[in-house]
Amino acid sequence: MKKFISTVVLVVFFIMPVINSFAQKTPQTGAGEAKAGNLTGVSYTLKNGYAEVLIKLDKVSDYRMLRLPAPDRIVIDIYNTIAPYSQQTINVNSRFIQKIRYAQFENGMARVVLDVPEQYECKINKRGNNLLVYIGNINSIKDQVSEGEQDTIPSGPSSDGDRSELSDRGNEDRGGKLLDIKHAKKGGTDEVTVFVENYRKCNVMRLSNPDRIVVDFYGTTLDKYNGEQRINIDTKLIKSIRYAQFEKDIARVVIDTKVFSQYSIDEKQGKVIVIVGEPLDKNITYHNTSDRVYLRIAGAKLTNGDKDLQKLYTEKYDSSGEKYTITFPDNLANLNSGVININDGMIKSVEISKNASDATTSITFNAKDKFNYLVFTRADTNEAIITILRPAKGAEKLVVIDAGHGGFKTGAIYENLHEKDLTLDIALRLRDLLKGKGIRTYMIREDDSHVDNYERAYIANKLNASLFLSVHINAMDDKSIGGTMTLYCPNRVSNGKFTGKDFAAIIQSELLKTLNTTDRKVVERPNLVVLKYTAMPAAIAEVAFITNSSDREKLVKGEFRQKAAEALCKATIESLKKVG
Numbered sequence: 308m309k310k311f312i313s314t315v316v317l318v319v320f321f322i323m324p325v326i327n328s329f330a331q332k333t334p335q336t337g338a339g340e341a342k343a344g345n346l347t348g349v350s351y352t353l354k355n356g357y358a359e360v361l362i363k364l365d366k367v368s369d370y371r372m373l374r375l376p377a378p379d380r381i382v383i384d385i386y387n388t389i390a391p392y393s394q395q396t397i398n399v400n401s402r403f404i405q406k407i408r409y410a411q412f413e414n415g416m417a418r419v420v421l422d423v424p425e426q427y428e429c430k431i432n433k434r435g436n437n438l439l440v441y442i443g444n445i446n447s448i449k450d451q452v453s454e455g456e457q458d459t460i461p462s463g464p465s466s467d468g469d470r471s472e473l474s475d476r477g478n479e480d481r482g483g484k485l486l487d488i489k490h491a492k493k494g495g496t497d498e499v500t501v502f503v504e505n506y507r508k509c510n511v512m513r514l515s516n517p518d519r520i521v522v523d524f525y526g527t528t529l530d531k532y533n534g535e536q537r538i539n540i541d542t543k544l545i546k547s548i549r550y551a552q553f554e555k556d557i558a559r560v561v562i563d564t565k566v567f568s569q570y571s572i573d574e575k576q577g578k579v580i581v582i583v584g585e586p587l588d589k590n591i592t593y594h595n596t597s598d599r600v601y602l603r604i605a606g607a608k609l610t611n612g613d614k615d616l617q618k619l620y621t622e623k624y625d626s627s628g629e630k631y632t633i634t635f636p637d638n639l640a641n642l643n644s645g646v647i648n649i650n651d652g653m654i655k656s657v658e659i660s661k662n663a664s665d666a667t668t669s670i671t672f673n674a675k676d677k678f679n680y681l682v683f684t685r686a687d688t689n690e691a692i693i694t695i696l697r698p699a700k701g702a703e704k705l706v707v708i709d710a711g712h713g714g715f716k717t718g719a720i721y722e723n724l725h726e727k728d729l730t731l732d733i734a735l736r737l738r739d740l741l742k743g744k745g746i747r748t749y750m751i752r753e754d755d756s757h758v759d760n761y762e763r764a765y766i767a768n769k770l771n772a773s774l775f776l777s778v779h780i781n782a783m784d785d786k787s788i789g790g791t792m793t794l795y796c797p798n799r800v801s802n803g804k805f806t807g808k809d810f811a812a813i814i815q816s817e818l819l820k821t822l823n824t825t826d827r828k829v830v831e832r833p834n835l836v837v838l839k840y841t842a843m844p845a846a847i848a849e850v851a852f853i854t855n856s857s858d859r860e861k862l863v864k865g866e867f868r869q870k871a872a873e874a875l876c877k878a879t880i881e882s883l884k885k886v887g
């Protein structure tokens with residue numbers, strides 16, 4: 308109990324200065340804003356007596372570190388920095404750290420969370436652009452860490468001096484209080500009014516899958532806090548409203564919408580009104596809860612389709628590079644004009660405008676950085692998909708992980724076992740392992756969704772990826788055939804002298820070493836789309852045969868799939884050392 312009290316005191320102590328610095332440090336969206344840096348990866352090293360977590364940044368950025376209780380965690384917020392939009396998780400399961408999670412937290416801020424078994428001492432240090440966090444026995448850390456620019460959060464009981472400073476700050480800086488939430492229907496819109504005493508600032512963003520509007524109130528606590536609260540609404544536009552204390556200093560209100568609703572906010576004295584309206588256009592949806600962030604336009608044709616990227620539109624970036632516009636004849640996609648507010652880690656808003664004089668439509672992405680865009684038309688599902696991509700820059704290495712098949716393309720099937728589920732499972736395990744080594748990855752899919760094969764290859768190209776690793780499970784009419792095989796496309800030299808064939812050979816060797824499966828060799832396949840159309844060394848690992856009973860017995864075991872992922876991780880790391 309004593310420990311708990313001291314932790315709470317420390318939390319409050321470290322939160323208070325944070326609120327003050329927040330307003331100054333949070334980047335504004337106006338002109339002249341410094342270009343955001345990127346969080347390119349997080350890795351860890353376990354040492355004797357402590358753990359070291361390296362947060363890789365391509366630019367020096369301001370940061371804050373705070374501890375939060377129940378469950379115990381250490382939070383590092385990095386300002387003006389872009390991180391993966393979907394949460395990345397590294398399972399550590401060590402004495403000092405259980406898990407490392409990181410993601411874009413809000414407009415321009417990256418958040419790294421270290422889940423810790425208890426509140427050990429910790430320190431943070433700048434090393435070049437990067438941040439180094441030490442957790443564990445402070446004395447053993449002291450030997451390693453040179454005194455310099457570092458913040459220390461002691462875990463022991465705080466002194467009386469700290470307590471008096473705390474109460475002084477508390478008097479000056481009264482926190483906000485979320486008092487009540489009311490819902491009303493106004494014509495064709497729904498209004499959600501959030502009453503807040505001492506209102507400071509909020510951030511509204513849109514999340515997909517399922518569609519929801521998230522409003523975070525900074526420096527605000529819930530008046531009465533009893534876990535997550537839910538108000539069922541069930542109008543045409545809104546399912547429910549949920550609210551909870553999201554972090555110690557952030558109250559979060561989530562509006563679960565039934566459709567891809569428009570939203571706007573109206574900030575008034577003592578209240579914030581969120582106005583939820585009909586979707587701008589029923590054919591448009593935006594998806595941002597995985598690596599693949601994209602705008603989908605049903606019934607649109609913006610390129611010739613599939614393999615053929617022939618543009619039926621013109622494109623341009625503005626002088627800052629942050630605004631990207633495509634323009635096409637109205638008849639290629641019949642859309643309503645207006646602005647869709649997004650405000651996630653990449654995109655502020657998407658604007659659709661029509662030019663009556665030449666019967667054209669423009670779609671403008673108001674982005675937070677200069678991104679690459681893949682405009683792709685899927686002929687089979689009659690839709691255009693515009694994927695927003697943050698390419699690898701300079702010496703940065705990026706690995707595209709492709710879980711074979713997905714959605715209505717199940718791949719090989721044996722009874723109720725689907726190839727698409729096995730490939731996704733191995734791919735996700737591989738992603739976690741590579742992230743644990745601090746390697747930037749991009750998942751073609753993270754759930755059971757359909758992505759065209761040409762689209763997969765073109766995404767990797769637009770990302771400027773170093774390697775493309777596709778995970779598949781083999782099948783054969785002859786059920787006696789089992790084993791491991793790796794495929795590559797011949798005569799494709801790229802990234803210096805390291806080829807897809809070299810990559811395939813390393814993968815095959817690591818898989819055989821780890822899995823003890825039959826060697827079905829490295830096989831040349833000149834016409835497989837993801838191998839033929841990728842511009843970097845690419846390979847398909849056919850881990851085992853779903854049609855072979857002995858292989859299948861292994862495939863259904865998580866332990867085997869983990870081993871496969873470990874072998875693929877090793878092969879990837881070895882190959883990354885060799886790519887140019």
Ligand SMILES: [Zn+2]
Pocket residue numbers: 711712718719726779780
């Ligand atoms: Zn397959």
